[in-house]
Amino acid sequence: MPVAKPESSDSRVIAHVDMDCFYVQVEQRKQPQLRGLPTAVVQYNEWKGGALIAVSYEARKFGVKRSMRGEEAKEVCPQVQLVQVPVARGKADLSGYRNAGSEVVSILARRGRCERASIDEVYLDLTDAAEMMLADNPPQGMETIDEEALKSHILGLNNEDGSDVKENVRKWIHRHNADHRDKLLACGILIVAELRMQVLKETEFTCSAGIAHNKMLAKLASGMNKPAQQTVVPFSSVKGLLDTLPIRKMKQLGGKLGISLQMDMGVNTVGDLLQFPEEKLQERYGINTGTWLWNIARGISGEEVEGRLLPKSHGSGKTFPGPRALKTVPAVQHWLNQLCEELSERLCSDLDQNKRIAHTLTLHARAYKSSDTDSQKKFPSKSCPLRYGTAKIQEDAFNLFQAGLREYIGFYGGKTQGSHCSGWGITSLSVSASKIVPIPSGTCSIAKYFQGQSTSHFSSMQSSDNLNTEATLSLPSGSECYSEVNLSEPKIDFPKEESWIKDTVPDLDLQEQKDLSSTLSEKTQDGFIQEDISPLLLSGCLEQNRSKQQQDLTKDESQFKSEYKERKGKRLKDKGTYSIIELFKSYNPNPSGSFLSHEYNRTVGGTDASSSSYSRDEEEGRREAWGYNIDEIDSSVMEELPTEIQDEIKSWMQPHKRRPNNMVKRSCTISHYFSPSKKS
DNA sequence: ACGGCTGTCACT
């Protein structure tokens, strides 16, 4: 359910940039001969020509639509060029599109806070850039306005018949008597036009954009004139825009909530919403959503543009529709292995390129169960701490699947009362990695400190310091080491054939069932420290990049594990006497240089800030990734450190400023421009 | 037999 956020200001300049039929453009850049031709991107060509997932504007003119099959598209447009999505490991591989999206983001992030909203959409907060332009070189004083900016669409601008549209736009941008908000938007027009031209020049991709005072309106506007155009929503046009806008066109109202508004409340346009008092909406839809609805009816949306250039999770999944459903455990395992391979690859790239580590692995599946009492039961999602390394991810994912399957099948091991074997089938599988946090980069002074005071012992092991600090200081709570307990659990050996349930799943009594299905969650509640496993996790990824002679490390892993456990216990017990310095000195699981050494050099070299690929907020996230409350660090430990380092640690530990979830505030700055009764 | 594959967010 949507939630209302207070609006920080009603004169922000927010842009929403939306790539035009992005997948098509990516394919056309690969194959320039396709440019200008009606083109569509399809995935899985086997069945009815595959499903269309992107359609060029040329093809749309012929009536080709997304959600058509390739064959249908050929019927309405015989000359349509169908390009297949790349396939890897037997599944669609979207990495080319993801990477292309990153190219775009890195350009758009140049002028202000930038939020990657999806693979092909971005929000920008250009308020500061616009204010600066207004102060230094306001559009009102410019002699010429860029051609691309003049092609903008300005909602509410009176274009009488025969009038020169561009000339009207030029006048609007040049107006001296405009209010502050419109002048800011005028700056936004110029900035966004420039950014879009940059994108075109550097990536060959066109995009469309909306420019307004908040995200909701910007998003609405970006879709109004496509492709390759931009649309502006001046403050004064908001009411007129929303009045007749079909309610389902609003973001978040395209689903059940929108239907309910229509069916239950008779609301067909956003304007229709205005007649309902806030209390009525809250009564029907809850306090948060009620206020949110009341706000959006008035064009109020306080959502901030989050500075985030990178995704918060990675996933890899595949569906197995109908007859293709997976019916044996080995078949599931095979596909899980493929999915995990892809996921692992992406996690390693993320670690390599962005210095981020994912902490949670989740398995999702959909299943059907014929001949059973509750066949609509959902296959449960399961998650566990994520260990790096393809084989480990595969192993963990498979265990999650088995845990889910046991729960899904239920107490009787798949047998119904009539001792009839119940068939199950898996119709979709996906694995995802979440809780991705940056490896703290703030270790600069710590690294210097130890480099300075240590002997050869330390200097030869610089690269692992990063890991160690991360490992020992991070987030409390979570599991000790999932791998040690859960993975050594007895596993069921499945036969290759379909009837394994009948043949091999032992009949378990109630208590056993309970134990099995709750194993995963129980093991994570032991009060140990999640990041204790980090170096182990990482060693999995390191393995892949490491040369042979470095592998001696791996064989010491179990020893390292138990030492680690000891130390951790000690730390928890002897809180007052344990030294942070001891922690730093004692772990050196990776004596040779790893890929992390380059990160180390970068930060120590002091050139990090300029070369960082993080947005400002992500840099903050890096510091916050430690997630420690300063109070939780024993003062005697802190005192051992030089003040310089104490200060740095304190700076990472600053608590989040966060509003409680149910705090609903409303800005009336916009609302008082609307007439509805007492509310303003 | 399904739109497939991703991704985010809020609720409980």
Add this chain to the structure above:
DNA sequence: TAGTGACAG
């Protein structure tokens, strides 16, 4: 928390 569901493109 972990797990679920809604929504989007």
